[in-house]
Amino acid sequence: MTEQTLTALEGRTDVLRESQRRLAQLAAENARLRAEGRALRRRLGPPKHWRMVDRTLTDAKLIMHHRNAGLEPSRRVLEAMGLMTQRRYGWAMAFLRLARLEDFTPATLEDLDRAVKRLETTAERLRGDDDLTALRVRAHAGIRLKR
Numbered sequence: 329m330t331e332q333t334l335t336a337l338e339g340r341t342d343v344l345r346e347s348q349r350r351l352a353q354l355a356a357e358n359a360r361l362r363a364e365g366r367a368l369r370r371r372l373g374p375p376k377h378w379r380m381v382d383r384t385l386t387d388a389k390l391i392m393h394h395r396n397a398g399l400e401p402s403r404r405v406l407e408a409m410g411l412m413t414q415r416r417y418g419w420a421m422a423f424l425r426l427a428r429l430e431d432f433t434p435a436t437l438e439d440l441d442r443a444v445k446r447l448e449t450t451a452e453r454l455r456g457d458d459d460l461t462a463l464r465v466r467a468h469a470g471i472r473l474k475r
Contacts, residue, residue: 377460380419384463385451387412387420388427389444395433396440422467426450 390411394401403417412420424430427450434440454463 378455380460381451381454381463383416384419384423385447387416388423388429388447391420391424392429392432392434392440392443392447419463419467422463423447423450425466426454426462 391401391406394406399405403414406412406417407414421430424432424447427446429443429446432443434443454460
């Protein structure tokens, strides 16, 4: 090798070392920022739409359990009992429509278990979405209030 080639290679070695140092520095900064983001998310709690999904899931389960018990889970009955408002009833029915359980009446406990699992699967799917579009469409386009 010539002296000129050796000088050129030494220059590249410095660049390589500098690149590796910079890469390690950026990796450490990235890890610090990810840890900070996790801490901030923990402090915030669950997103607002998760709380809405959880509340709607609870109301949908209540309607399903009323059906299983042979009670009439109409909006007026549930409102008179103080269990849910008209708006929450509408969202719960939209949730049941989304889970395709709107008119389902469980005959046995196994049917009820399957229906509840389907509701929970639907809730997990909604939590994974960034918004509640699927639920909103059913709530606003298809609310059928029983009178």
